Amino acid sequence: MFGNNFYGGFNNNPFVPQMQQPMQPQIRTNKIFVTSFEEAMGRYADPNSIMVYLHQNQPILYEISTDLYGKKSGVTYEYKPYTQAEEKKDYATQEQLNNLQAQIEELKQKLGGANNE
Secondary structure, three states, X not given: OOOOOOOOOOOOOOOOOOOOXXXXXXXXXXXXXXXXXXXXXXXXXXXXXXXXEEEOOOOEEEEEEEOOOOOEEEEEEEOOOOOOOOOOOOOOOHHHHHHHHHHHHHHHHHHOHHHHO
């Protein structure tokens, strides 16, 4: 029934290469999540370095600086998504331009007429 397969019809022969399952790609990240400022301060950091930690539940990040002697100091920042504000374009209306032109002409007349051009 199974021909000359001595392994009962299944490919369990240790000498036959098995088809391997492709490995799932691992997601790599450089984010280090913490739950508090104290936890960020307690993490190891090389001397003379700056590490940034993200709070796992809040939009907060902790910047921890370590000096040459291993003394740490930290700053807490709150972050939010950046949205570019729409630039308000404030152009002059035709009426405003006409009023300005009239004022210029009036000043020219007061200063001596058309000879100043």
